[in-house]
Amino acid sequence: MADAPQNIRVLSGEGCLEVTWSPERVVKLPFHFLRCQCPCASCVDELTGVRTLQPETVPEDIKPTGVGFSGNYALKIGWSDGHHTGLFTWDYLDKLSQEQEDR
Numbered sequence: 001m002a003d004a005p006q007n008i009r010v011l012s013g014e015g016c017l018e019v020t021w022s023p024e025r026v027v028k029l030p031f032h033f034l035r036c037q038c039p040c041a042s043c044v045d046e047l048t049g050v051r052t053l054q055p056e057t058v059p060e061d062i063k064p065t066g067v068g069f070s071g072n073y074a075l076k077i078g079w080s081d082g083h084h085t086g087l088f089t090w091d092y093l094d095k096l097s098q099e100q101e102d103r
C-alpha cells in the first residue's frame, strides 16, 4: 500500500494536479491524463478490466470541480464534464505518478 501523499494541490494555471509524496518526490499529473485514467465502473469494464472510456470524448480543457478525500485511502475527484464517481486510491495515484515520471 502506498502511503497517503503529504500534500495535493490543484494547479489550475498549469492544468495539473500536484502530488507531494515526499519532499524529494513531487509529481504533476495533467488533468486530462487523470480524467482518462479514471478507474470507476463507468470508465472501465469491471469484469474484463478493459477501458470503455474513449479519451477523445474527454474535453481538452477538462478540470476538477471538486477534490476531496475518501476516508484515508483515496482521492475523490469531481470533473467539469459532470463525472464524479472516480476514486483514485493512493496505490493507483502512485502508479499513475510513476507513469508520468517515466516520460
Ligand SMILES: [Zn+2]
Binding pocket: 038, 039, 040, 041, 042, 043, 044, 083, 085, 086
Ligand atoms: Zn470514471
